[in-house]
Amino acid sequence: MFKKCLIATLAFIALVTFATPSHSDETGYRYWGYFQAAPSQSLWTMAMTGPTTNVPDGSVEGWIHTFSSDSIDAMAPRLAPNFSTLCRTVRPVAGKKRVGLVVDFGTVAIKPLGESLPRRITTCVQIESKATGAEILASATKIRAGASGFICGINGFPAKECSAEIKTPRILMKKS
Numbered sequence: 001m002f003k004k005c006l007i008a009t010l011a012f013i014a015l016v017t018f019a020t021p022s023h024s025d026e027t028g029y030r031y032w033g034y035f036q037a038a039p040s041q042s043l044w045t046m047a048m049t050g051p052t053t054n055v056p057d058g059s060v061e062g063w064i065h066t067f068s069s070d071s072i073d074a075m076a077p078r079l080a081p082n083f084s085t086l087c088r089t090v091r092p093v094a095g096k097k098r099v100g101l102v103v104d105f106g107t108v109a110i111k112p113l114g115e116s117l118p119r120r121i122t123t124c125v126q127i128e129s130k131a132t133g134a135e136i137l138a139s140a141t142k143i144r145a146g147a148s149g150f151i152c153g154i155n156g157f158p159a160k161e162c163s164a165e166i167k168t169p170r171i172l173m174k175k176s
Contacts, residue, residue, distance in 0.1 A: 028069025030110045031163040032151040034133070035062035037081030037100075044076035050149070051133030057097035058083050061136055063154060065106035072172055077104040079122065087124035097129045099136050105157055109169045112158045121155075 034051055035044040039058030055061060060081035068074040079102050086100030103121035111117055125136050137143060137154070144153035144162075152162035 026069050026071060026168045027165050028067055028072060028168055029163050029165055030065065030067045030106075030112075030161075032154065033064045033066040033068075033074045033076070034151070035064070035076050036060070036133075037062065037083075039083065042080055042082065044081060046074065046076070047133070051137060051151070052149075053132060054130055055097075055099055055133050055136060057099070057129070060086065060100035060102065061133055062102045062104070063137065063151070064104040065110070065154075065157065067106075067110045067166070067169065067172060069168055072168065075106075077102045079104065079120065086122060090124040090126055093126060095129060096126050097131070099125050099127065099131075101125050101136060101140055103137075103141060103154055105154075109171045110166070112161060112164070115158055118155055118157050 034047040036047050036055070037044055037060040039056055044062050051061075060083050062077040062081060064075060064077045066074040081100060081102065083100045086102075087098045090098055092098060101121065101123050105117045105120060108117065121141065123140050125139050127136055127139055131139075134143070137151075141154050142156065143151060144156075146152050146162045150163060153159070
């Protein structure tokens with residue numbers, strides 16, 4: 001009797017262990033996340049449109065190589081948007097706008113194998129008043145885009161991939 005109970009218990013544990021999906025088997029995507037801060041704002045907001053819309057003078061644009069999945073939200077750039085600091089040395093010019101730009105290359109936990117993380121870019125872009133987010137980014141960096149226009153690389157990072165599906169990095173998993 002004891003032997004049958006032990007076998008039934010072990011079978012149940014094996015079933016629960018191997019049949020239940022675990023967080024460690026979850027996959028998600030690493031990609032370039034696009035964030036914005038409207039004039040006078042000090043917090044990032046995930047952009048709800050692509051970088052093809054006009055960006056107001058005094059805004060800050062943020063890009064981060066990030067990861068997200070069903071259970072993990074994309075991380076915002078790790079430097080708070082601060083137009084005054086980013087653009088303090090760039091004087092206004094008639095007919096142009098100034099926009100702060102932060103490009104955060106993400107963390108070691110999600111970088112592609114064999115690649116090094118470039119230094120974060122923080123700058124002020126002075127550009128035509130009707131310039132879009134993509135034009136602002138392109139004026140300060142080199143962009144590699146996919147056929148659909150999706151931003152795949154900034155200044156050569158990552159070197160080849162575009163929105164790669166990867167296993168959720170262990171360090172990003174939420175403790176339950």
